[in-house]
Amino acid sequence: MTSHTTMTATTATTGTATAPNASAGNTHTIVLVGHGMVGQHFLESLAERGLTATHRVVVLCEEPRPAYDRVRLTSYFSGRTPDELSLTDAEFIKEHGIELHLGDPAESVDRAARTVTARSGLTVGYDTLVLATGSYPFVPPVPGKDAEGCFVYRTIEDLLAIEEYAKARATTGAVVGGGLLGLEAAGALKGLGLATHIVEFAPRLMPVQVDEGGGAALLRTIEDMGLSVHTGTGTQEIVTGDDGAVTGMKLSDGSELPTDLVVFSAGVRPRDQLARAMGLTVGERGGITVDEQCRTSDPAVFAIGECALAADGRVYGLVAPGYEMAATAAATIAADGASFTGADLSTKLKLLGVDVASFGDAHGATADCLDVVYADARSGIYKKLVIGRDGRLLGGILVGDADAYGTLRAFTGSVPPIAPEQLVLPASAGAPVALGPSALPDSAVICSCHNVTKGTIRGAVTEHSCTNVPEVKKCTKAGTGCGSCVKVLGQLVNEELAASGVEVDHGLCGCFGQTREELYEIVLALRITSYRTLLDRYGREDARGGDGCEVCKPAVGSVIASLAPTIGADGYVLAGEQAALQDTNDHFLANLQKNGSYSIVPRIPGGEITPEKLIVIGEVARDFGLYTKITGGQRIDLFGARVEQLPLIWARLVDAGFESGHAYGKSLRTVKSCVGQTWCRYGVQDSVRMAIDLELRYRGLRSPHKLKSAVSGCARECAEAQSKDFGIIATSNGWNLYVGGNGGATPRHADLLAQDLSDAELVRLIDRFLMFYIRTADRLERTSTWLERIPGGLDHVREVVVEDSLGICEELESLMTAHVAGYRDEWAETINDPEKLGRFVSFVNAPDTPDPVVGFVPERDQIKPDLPLLTIGQRPLEGSAQR
Amino acid sequence: MTLAPETTRTTTALTLQLLLEDGWFTVCELSLLTPGRGVAALLPDGRQVALFTDRAGRTYAIDNRDPFSGAAVLSRGLTGTHRGRPFVASPLLKQRFDLESGRCLDDEGVRVATYEVRAA
Numbered sequence A: 001m002t003s004h005t006t007m008t009a010t011t012a013t014t015g016t017a018t019a020p021n022a023s024a025g026n027t028h029t030i031v032l033v034g035h036g037m038v039g040q041h042f043l044e045s046l047a048e049r050g051l052t053a054t055h056r057v058v059v060l061c062e063e064p065r066p067a068y069d070r071v072r073l074t075s076y077f078s079g080r081t082p083d084e085l086s087l088t089d090a091e092f093i094k095e096h097g098i099e100l101h102l103g104d105p106a107e108s109v110d111r112a113a114r115t116v117t118a119r120s121g122l123t124v125g126y127d128t129l130v131l132a133t134g135s136y137p138f139v140p141p142v143p144g145k146d147a148e149g150c151f152v153y154r155t156i157e158d159l160l161a162i163e164e165y166a167k168a169r170a171t172t173g174a175v176v177g178g179g180l181l182g183l184e185a186a187g188a189l190k191g192l193g194l195a196t197h198i199v200e201f202a203p204r205l206m207p208v209q210v211d212e213g214g215g216a217a218l219l220r221t222i223e224d225m226g227l228s229v230h231t232g233t234g235t236q237e238i239v240t241g242d243d244g245a246v247t248g249m250k251l252s253d254g255s256e257l258p259t260d261l262v263v264f265s266a267g268v269r270p271r272d273q274l275a276r277a278m279g280l281t282v283g284e285r286g287g288i289t290v291d292e293q294c295r296t297s298d299p300a301v302f303a304i305g306e307c308a309l310a311a312d313g314r315v316y317g318l319v320a321p322g323y324e325m326a327a328t329a330a331a332t333i334a335a336d337g338a339s340f341t342g343a344d345l346s347t348k349l350k351l352l353g354v355d356v357a358s359f360g361d362a363h364g365a366t367a368d369c370l371d372v373v374y375a376d377a378r379s380g381i382y383k384k385l386v387i388g389r390d391g392r393l394l395g396g397i398l399v400g401d402a403d404a405y406g407t408l409r410a411f412t413g414s415v416p417p418i419a420p421e422q423l424v425l426p427a428s429a430g431a432p433v434a435l436g437p438s439a440l441p442d443s444a445v446i447c448s449c450h451n452v453t454k455g456t457i458r459g460a461v462t463e464h465s466c467t468n469v470p471e472v473k474k475c476t477k478a479g480t481g482c483g484s485c486v487k488v489l490g491q492l493v494n495e496e497l498a499a500s501g502v503e504v505d506h507g508l509c510g511c512f513g514q515t516r517e518e519l520y521e522i523v524l525a526l527r528i529t530s531y532r533t534l535l536d537r538y539g540r541e542d543a544r545g546g547d548g549c550e551v552c553k554p555a556v557g558s559v560i561a562s563l564a565p566t567i568g569a570d571g572y573v574l575a576g577e578q579a580a581l582q583d584t585n586d587h588f589l590a591n592l593q594k595n596g597s598y599s600i601v602p603r604i605p606g607g608e609i610t611p612e613k614l615i616v617i618g619e620v621a622r623d624f625g626l627y628t629k630i631t632g633g634q635r636i637d638l639f640g641a642r643v644e645q646l647p648l649i650w651a652r653l654v655d656a657g658f659e660s661g662h663a664y665g666k667s668l669r670t671v672k673s674c675v676g677q678t679w680c681r682y683g684v685q686d687s688v689r690m691a692i693d694l695e696l697r698y699r700g701l702r703s704p705h706k707l708k709s710a711v712s713g714c715a716r717e718c719a720e721a722q723s724k725d726f727g728i729i730a731t732s733n734g735w736n737l738y739v740g741g742n743g744g745a746t747p748r749h750a751d752l753l754a755q756d757l758s759d760a761e762l763v764r765l766i767d768r769f770l771m772f773y774i775r776t777a778d779r780l781e782r783t784s785t786w787l788e789r790i791p792g793g794l795d796h797v798r799e800v801v802v803e804d805s806l807g808i809c810e811e812l813e814s815l816m817t818a819h820v821a822g823y824r825d826e827w828a829e830t831i832n833d834p835e836k837l838g839r840f841v842s843f844v845n846a847p848d849t850p851d852p853v854v855g856f857v858p859e860r861d862q863i864k865p866d867l868p869l870l871t872i873g874q875r876p877l878e879g880s881a882q883r
Numbered sequence B: 001m002t003l004a005p006e007t008t009r010t011t012t013a014l015t016l017q018l019l020l021e022d023g024w025f026t027v028c029e030l031s032l033l034t035p036g037r038g039v040a041a042l043l044p045d046g047r048q049v050a051l052f053t054d055r056a057g058r059t060y061a062i063d064n065r066d067p068f069s070g071a072a073v074l075s076r077g078l079t080g081t082h083r084g085r086p087f088v089a090s091p092l093l094k095q096r097f098d099l100e101s102g103r104c105l106d107d108e109g110v111r112v113a114t115y116e117v118r119a120a
């Protein structure tokens, strides 16, 4: 794995050249030390206030790459590339004229001369200096802590080193520290295939965020995942072998734990060394002391983020308070009043797939407060609310199910409108309708990363005419930070739209009030195999007993077909009542063209075809006078068949070993491939074989829209896999899987879902991905739009299909297994069924007469539709329909 | 040649009949119609008719030519109920036509011919 920087420093001053402060020109110079998450937010705040236009901004960045999303660091292990983690781009830096120096940390500051000197020798004068140096991981001073095989978990470089070491020489790993970061690190080690141990000194996991009950629920779930947890015990020594590399650790309970790799994650400490050297005031236990405007003891110097000791005497180790400090410092520089007086430590995290949230006074430190607890150890759920004497909600802890977090946190400090116990009870235990965000006051903060209130979100709908969540996100920034508020955001936006008279009917059509996803769930859960039953029981009141419509019939037909083997329906789309549901193309298993004739596409898996089969296609086309064209999907389309010719053509093709290519269905079309390793000098895997395997596996799978795929034999990507619904690119270690790509009118580059997969891992992941898409997408929604629409986007999909956060992967896999086992060729089935064949006539009362409107004329040695025939006997259209 | 099935004609089977200028014209057996799907019939003068039946067993007949494209394809569209009235959607560009009046629901100025139909 290589890492590369996305941009080079845009340097106005290089080498040792000195531009001592503003006196050089009249511009005021701001120097930012540290380009981490908070540093980047500070730059954005400057830009928003227009300060980048009036000030010179110089950034000294110690890391070799610009700011990236440290909060999602661990997602690197689930396939996110360092570039994808980036929080900024060359565009932003360039547009705002920011001078960014990568890999060049500030080493000293001369406060009298107001200059900063970096490691390279570069010296920059400043009018305002902003320190955003973050934290460093605390490593307990145990013997052996610097041995080979010991790591910390803070930067992309740390992860690269851990990955390399784990792959090369470790089978067991141990994490020192069972807090938030320790659990993340443990998840990462497990993901790398190591037998993983967590050693925590405190008697429970995540001692800061959760209490004993929450810790117990967490422990159980984490042990169930196969991690070994050792609480109440400290690390005394790192044991090394003859070569100086880690072989184990000695614990305070006297035992020894063999391990090949150790990750220290025992907390962080503010990086205040530079500030100390500058003579700024720092706290007793570290942290650069700042006032409410984030100024240090030198008014020309600010400190923000994890390195700062805020005015309320706390060092905040979370990103949201850091962002607030960044905004405060920028506002202060702009001479706007702003202050940071402290922040809420509420957090919602997903650790190893388990939701953990705590908010407000989670540990019940307020005098006289009472707890309301709901615990279900069996399913690893623990919920505690801290209620004040006066009935106000003071805080709480949620483990295993944190859905209510957004609402509960917003209610903190007020008396909730329903009894507290009902807020934590699961719906199945008789909780009334869940408390929606409608009950919240306008002042309630919904997005704490960007400090967006409910009032602002409502305003986005009522005043800025946003009509959906993506628009509101763009307008208010809500939901673009950690993402934990997106669910509540969605509810709020919908409520507001409804209230402002915009009809938000999510129903599929005039017949069903449910979405396609909801209908899928109903069909699956109740094993409904008949459209009529579904319509009569679950349709809108006035649609029951009717004939449905052209929207819901094919949509429900597709759902029933996707689930057929599982719910016990006939998988053949023309079976019984199902025949009446299919769009005309599915009904005739061919593609209707403008003059009422059809085109036929036999399956050519992976685009590989023998000369014999090519000859058969040529002969069939010649014998039936069909127009032939090579498609973009590496197969051959035969045009100009009359309806009564279809079975005859299929019979010839089936005889020669062809089957339906499903070009007519909302289903898998093709899996394109390049020749790959077999022939190509660059190829690293057999892309053709993989494409064929995948095409044969997913053929016939009915889905919300068509599915396209491709496999490339190396990173040169000749098969254009990144423009497909699921695309696969070979690597020297296996396969990278990309999803959500699209060509056509709205092209979209696919996103990397996972990398270096083995054949089996690849297939399993695609199984899950496709079934999850089929389950949750809207009608006619391609994977690209689906991925952009669903809350949480790619991350959510990755959590569900890679990390199994919803616990549904087994079900998704078994649905696919059932599909694969139940596959039948629709063409063969039809030509062998005399009753079905009766449909393939132009006229029911004259089966031997062809439709006189369908005719052809020659063009370029082939045929084309005879369009004048279409107008014979037709009155020209009048009025609005005339073209 | 035809691949159409042999249908055993029993004297009691109901047939579908269209009222033309010169009286009732027998098209086919009623049992050949599937609720929700249509069939096309050729009239002696070369006109084409699309025939449908719905869940309740009511039958409808309209011209088979799609006025927007000229193609004879309306019998291959999907049927449904819109505000209590039966319709078929053209399989080409999806305009809907009321099966009783022949009016296009998506373009007021357009209508297709309708025929009186009965099962006898």
Ligand SMILES: Cc1cc2nc3c(=O)[nH]c(=O)nc-3n(C[C@H](O)[C@H](O)[C@H](O)COP(=O)(O)OP(=O)(O)OC[C@H]3O[C@@H](n4cnc5c(N)ncnc54)[C@H](O)[C@@H]3O)c2cc1C
Pocket: A033, A034, A035, A036, A037, A038, A039, A060, A061, A062, A063, A070, A071, A072, A073, A074, A104, A105, A106, A107, A132, A133, A134, A135, A153, A154, A155, A181, A184, A271, A274, A304, A305, A306, A307, A316, A317, A318, A319, A320, A322, A347, A349, A482
């Ligand atoms: C694995 C992991 C998961 C996390 N999960 C969460 C979470 O779920 N929620 C949450 O709120 N927070 C989380 N955090 C914490 C969050 O990442 C930090 O709060 C946030 O990054 C702090 O931002 P910062 O800019 O203050 O520090 P940093 O992001 O650490 O940035 C500081 C930067 O300054 C640079 N620097 C230091 N000294 C110098 C110098 N002298 N010259 C130049 N550059 C210098 C450093 O190299 C670094 O790049 C997580 C952290 C980790 C590591």
Ligand code: SF4
Pocket: A674, A675, A676, A677, A680, A681, A682, A683, A684, A687, A712, A713, A714, A715, A716, A717, A718, A719
């Ligand atoms: S993608 Fe790679 S393996 Fe495939 S044809 Fe192109 S260069 Fe060769």
